[in-house]
Amino acid sequence: MxxxxxxxxxxxxxxxxxxxxxxxxxxxxxxxxxxxxxxxxxxxxxxxxxxxxxxxxxxxxxxxxxxxxxxxxxxxxxxxxxxxxxxxxxxxxxxxxxxxxxxxxxxxxxxxxxxxxxxxxxxxxxxxxxxxxxxxxxxxxxxGLWGTGLAAYLGMKEIAKVKKGDRVLVSGAAGATGGLAIQIARQLGASYIVGVAGGPGKAKYVVEELGADECIDYREANFEKQIASLSDRPEGGMDVYFDNVGGQTLDAALLAMNPNGRIACCGAISGYGGSYEGLKNSFVIVARRLTLQGYIAIGTFWPQDVYQAAIAQLATWLAEKKIAxxxxxxxxxxxxxxxxxxxxxxxxxxxxxxxxxxxxxxxxxxxxxxxx
Ligand SMILES: NC(=O)c1ccc[n+]([C@@H]2O[C@H](COP(=O)([O-])OP(=O)(O)OC[C@H]3O[C@@H](n4cnc5c(N)ncnc54)[C@H](OP(=O)(O)O)[C@@H]3O)[C@@H](O)[C@H]2O)c1
Structure with missing residues (x-):
């Protein structure tokens, strides 16, 4: 034109x-x-x-x-x-x-x-x-190359420091950031990944297309119990939680964490249209020595080399079709x-x-x- x-x-x-x-x-x-x-x-x-x-x-x-x-x-x-x-x-x-x-x-x-x-x-x-x-x-x-991909990558790599063998929980799993976060955690070596998403169709998609090992449907009445009981598994609870949602899901996820677990606080969408809900299980942060860290993907918060490395890695994985x-x-x-x-x-x-x-x-x- x-x-x-x-x-x-x-x-x-x-x-x-x-x-x-x-x-x-x-x-x-x-x-x-x-x-x-x-x-x-x-x-x-x-x-x-x-x-x-x-x-x-x-x-x-x-x-x-x-x-x-x-x-x-x-x-x-x-x-x-x-x-x-x-x-x-x-x-x-x-x-x-x-x-x-x-x-x-x-x-x-x-x-x-x-x-x-x-x-x-x-x-x-x-x-x-x-x-x-x-x-x-x-x-x-x-x-993948915008705030979405950067939020997923920086959260998993720089904040939660996902490493080989980690067991990782991701909420908002069928969304843009959550979907990439699952794939990135796998690339970084996560051995077991659990998603949290709304509805059976999305839960199936998170497992079959995004590659999570299982997915909890947070629209089910007992979803908090399902999340919390992840720590009762013989193989242990979760080492990392990538939180897109906040509120009740974060509260339940605290109970799913292993000692010294790392939580990357990426978003709190459950409170965006109403009020941010408080945590009832906050003492678990002390008892299990958890680290919670918030972060913003876009802006001047990151050293240039970290940022450039993130963009380069995302571009490589996208080109190699390792993530999509x-x-x-x-x-x-x-x-x-x-x-x-x-x-x-x-x-x-x-x-x-x-x-x-x-x-x-x-x-x-x-x-x-x-x-x-
Ligand atoms: N820190 C950063 O720099 C940064 C950058 C980008 C995004 N974010 C955050 O990442 C999160 C996801 O963003 P996105 O752009 O990738 O969006 P998205 O996940 O593609 O879309 C939002 C999804 O959130 C879910 N949702 C909506 N209301 C909800 C509620 N009350 N409780 C639980 N889930 C709800 C819906 O999926 P269901 O059908 O599963 O409910 C919806 O599809 C947001 O919290 C956003 O603020 C942070």
């Missing part, structure tokens, strides 16, 4: 109200039509991009509300809601980016087009070219479906990494257009 064939306006999704504990609705997050900026006067160092698809992330929910104490700054009201994505440069006033190049950025926002200051975006997040010659699909840049991201493009195309796609993520409708195709003309692998 050339800049001369651009429309005069675009759809954006704005945060209109802080949700508190209210369910997400169009009163909170809704579509507005806004004029397209004048790209003939693009500021120096800026690029103008067409959004192809966006990542849907659980951390979007707590970022809507300062009271949720998210690791992201609260999203501003009446502005385009944040979202990472993949898109094409339509117009550039930056020496390193040319029209037609595909880029990944954490700063697309939930909109059809984005005017982006490259240096500012790189300081606060991600902006880089997707090189088709590397043979990695563009969508993988929002999966399962993608879930939301059923409908268009940024106006952003709210419904986010709601679907919290209802557990996604199997793997949830993406929303924004551009109906995008024909890349996995897109709705490619599937036709």
């Amino acid at each position: 050339s800049s001369s064939s651009l429309p005069s306006s675009q759809k954006q999704v704005h945060l209109l109200k802080r949700p508190g504990r209210a369910p997400l609705s169009t009163e909170i997050l809704n579509v507005v039509t806004a004029p397209l900026p004048d790209v003939s006067n693009l500021a120096s160092g800026h690029v103008f991009l067409k959004t192809h698809f966006l990542s849907l992330d659980p951390s979007m929910r707590p970022s809507m509300d300062p009271s949720k104490k998210s690791y992201r700054p609260p999203a501003p009201l009446n502005e385009t809601f944040w979202a990472g994505g993949v898109g094409t440069v339509i117009k550039s006033n930056h020496p390193e980016y040319k029209e037609g190049e595909l880029v990944l950025s954490s700063a697309f926002g939930a909109q059809e087009y984005a005017d982006m200051d490259v240096a500012a975006t790189q300081r606060n997040g991600f902006f880089y070219k997707i090189d088709p010659a590397k043979g990695i699909e563009p969508r993988e840049y929002l999966g 991201t399962r993608f879930h493009f939301y059923e409908k195309v268009g940024v106006e479906n952003f709210l419904d796609a986010l709601k679907a993520l919290f209802e557990g409708k996604n199997w793997g990494k949830m993406l929303l195709q924004v551009d109906p003309e995008w024909k890349g692998e996995g897109s709705k257009s490619a599937a036709k």
